[in-house]
Amino acid sequence: MVSKRLSEKQQRILGFLQNFLSEHHFPPTVRDIQRGCDISSTSVVDYNLQVLQKSGHIRRSPDISRGIELLGQERGGLLRFPSPRRVPILGAIAAGQPIPVFDDVPVEDRETVEVPQSLAGNTNQMFALRVRGQSMIDALIDDGDIVVIEPVTRVRDGEMVAAWLKNEQETTLKKLYRENGRIRLQPANRTMQPIYADPNNVEIKGRVAAVIRNM
Amino acid sequence: MVSKRLSEKQQRILGFLQNFLSEHHFPPTVRDIQRGCDISSTSVVDYNLQVLQKSGHIRRSPDISRGIELLGQERGGLLRFPSPRRVPILGAIAAGQPIPVFDDVPVEDRETVEVPQSLAGNTNQMFALRVRGQSMIDALIDDGDIVVIEPVTRVRDGEMVAAWLKNEQETTLKKLYRENGRIRLQPANRTMQPIYADPNNVEIKGRVAAVIRNM
DNA sequence: TCTGAAGTAAAACGGATGTTCTCTTTAGCC
DNA sequence: GGCTAAAGAGAACATCCGTTTTACTTCAGA
Incomplete structure (x- = not known):
């Protein structure tokens, strides 16, 4: 029943199976999986499905189109579909205020928000903040918007980050570029001017993974 | 959408669908139902399935084997998973282009996006469009953003709508206000100026329910 | 009684789809 | 190198299966 490690391809198939099942409510064909x-x-595909069946991850009904069932103990019974990617909304963010730490927030009855599945990052660590005020308007982020943040300290050039400017005592959401010894913080709105800052003055709090605006 | 009473045969089919779904975890074929x-x-069977689809009890994916999904709350047995709020991304939207109709879009490999649960509307009818170009920048919507649209023709004052301006041959996303005989289309960005239009020149395509920006 | 709409029957078409067959490639091992 | 098992490629096959077409039946309402 239990067996050796799944190959990368088999894990890929298993993941695709989950995604497909959550989008449509019927299993994919062999050719769906292939694509x-x-x-x-x-x-x-057939070969690897046989392996997955022998290892107890799926069940197949021979000669039956889409006759694939996901077994898997961790989502047995009613829970057979991938849990929605929910991240907690930890508080509000506004220019001139530090990003709140999330330790002292009560774990229960936290408001949460569902984020698009395409955010493949480690959802566990992510959190969201509700924007207060229109100070982020140059980043195309309005009052009331929700920003989803992945707490990382290293980012690539061009990524939107939540940065804390120490001297200015200000939090801002901008695209970050490193340019010969200094940091350029570029607003998302191309008509706005960038800010240039000393690297020592910038503390990266995380990467902005998504912005969600309900109306 | 709502329709008259189901025939005895249609109820039988609905019941069989539930049973089949709870035994196997994939939908039956037309011939399974027949037997x-x-x-x-x-x-x-096909005829009655069409009736059931029109009455909103099931959804069918054309030309797809076992492409039957049970809708509605009467989903019984194991099938009671919380339906993820997924809406299809039907295409792109840009100023100067009409909103695409969604009938002629291939059912398969439609991209979808997960929307926040707080959108309590009838998710079935909703769809999403990917914004092309920066013509919506005054609505705080950037190139590449995804707008989720609920196709309604009646909206309340102050709601963000997708409007087609007939004379200008242009699609725009703005907040709509009715003011003594004319329509005011207000950009989301308060620093921008509103547009005033004749009601006959404005065709409301739907309400903007959310904006999602991945990064 | 006539008539049109709803429902049923049977068969056939053609694409969808699981499976199999043969052949190659890769990886570990002596 | 040479051998073997695992894994992959590509094509072909036989069936599965949604759909269409044509014809027939039932039934309510004018």
């Missing part, structure tokens, strides 16, 4: 997992031949 | 409900012909 979705970028596999060259249907026979390869 | 299971003791129906003489596949065309009769």
